Amino acid sequence: MPVFFLPWGALTPDIGINLPISKALFLFLALKYSLHGRFSLKQIPYAKLVALFTCIGVVSGFFTLAIADLGIEFAGGDLRNGWFRVAISTTTFLLSLLPFALFLARGVQHDVMALMRTYLISVAILCVIGIVQYAVFRALGTDILPIGLFSAGDDELRSGMLSFRGELALRPGSLAGEPKVLGLFAASAGIITVAFGLKIFATLRARLAILALALCIVFLTQSTSALIALPIGLGVYLTLRALGRPLGSTSILFIYLGAFSCVLAVYLSNVANTPSTSLLSGIDVPTIAVEEPNSVKDLLYQRTVGRIEVEDMDWVIVKSFLEDPSSMVLGRGFGLGHLAVDAYIPDALRHYMEGRVIAPKSGITYFLVNGGIVMIVLMAIYFAKLTPVPLRITPGPDAKRDIFVRAAQLALIPLILMMILRVYLLDVTMFVSAACLAGARIIGMAHGISPRASDRNGIFRPAGQVHLVPKSTS
Secondary structure (H helix, E strand, O other), X not given: XXXXXXXXXXXXXXXXXXXXXXXXXXXXHHHHHXXXXXXXXXXXXXXXXXXXXXXXXXXXXXXXXXXXXOOOOOOOXXXXXXXXXXXXXXXXXXXXXXXXXXXXXXXXXXXXXXXXXXXXXXXXXXXXXXXXXHHHXXXXXXXXXXXXXXXXXXXXXXXXXXXXXXXXXXXXXXOOOOHHHHHHHHHHHHHHHHHHHHHOOOOHHHHHXXXXXXXXXXXXXXXXXXXXXXXXXXXXXXXXXXXXXXXXXXXXXXXXXXXXXXXXXXXHHHHHOOOHHHOOOXXXXXXXXXXXXXXXXXXXXXXXXXXXXXXXXXXXXHHHHHHOHHHHOOOOOXXXXXXXXXXXXXXXXXXXXXXXXXXXXXXXXXXXXXXXXXXHHHHHHHHHHHOOOOOOOOOOOOOHHHHHHHHXXXXXXXXXXXXXXXXXXXXXXXXXXXXXXXXXXXHHHHOOOOOOOOOOOOOOOOOOEEEOOOOOOO
């Protein structure tokens, strides 16, 4: 159930905090396993590294709140202000790591590929709902699933619209939350499908159906995020596939450090060279935002490289960091990206951004806010440690564990690079990473491959039972 609801963001109630249903269910499972003595936070891999960047985010928040001249009570009540905001943001981030401990829970059996299949089926259902939503709008001119339907009042309902050659078109959001979020989940489903292939769906028809739905939704949502992230993800996938072998840990670390560095450099340069007066000027946000390209070429250009890639909220946050470069070292603390940014909000956006919690949309801005450049480096190291690599004592390139490790890298590395662009994929990336680590471990144990001597976190030690294929019922 928690895996199924990972992409269903529209069902997240707004009660001053946003706690997705999937995280609530993961937490319920953790509590249930704890009562039976099966669960421990020590089962989260590299716990010391997690404690380090968590501590940095909390300490940074302490200094930010100590020196910030708030002067305003942010919308959303106490849960979005002061230490409540830091505590809740830290907790929701750490909940993203629960799948690791749940996969490694003692005496619990998990079918890794069945859980992957569950996620893909969930995204496929959302895609079908999105296509129905689009078809109803084309037929009746009504958006049956406006943004905010389950979490906002009637006066805050809105629809993502696109006008092309004088015809108004709906960008469907389904029950994923927003069109761009639906598009990103579809893109992630496409990457997972092509990477794991036969390990998830035995028939070519099922794989092609998932890919067709994913591509259809990416096109219908016209999401800049998805239209940029999907080609990047597929490009990385094809590049890794052309190598014909899994990467080592050092190479993976350099890829992640390079990706973080490149995206950060692009964001800083983009914001520094973009006048605030030109940022989304003239948009009336609360109800409907309409864009009007004149040709297919203009449409694709505006939705990809021609559009400001640092979106409004991230632009304002990065601008505030550029005006105070020293704050980029340790950031502002968990959940405090909205502090000290009012002075940098363009006039065209002030009516809906001032006095609100400005949450980062990109992974790079999210980590920059939470713990600065230090946390960005630590997260690159952490992701590199979470990515399965071949063992030195593996018998040869055709060993079953190396085949699985290669498939895991083909899925996980593109997802992490896509997550750097859009933080909406963080929870999905953590789930896939936990599944890949668990799967690589159990294959190694089944074929007599001993854990690495340097593995002190028990990733490859028998903690629970993880299955890659369903047990026979006969």
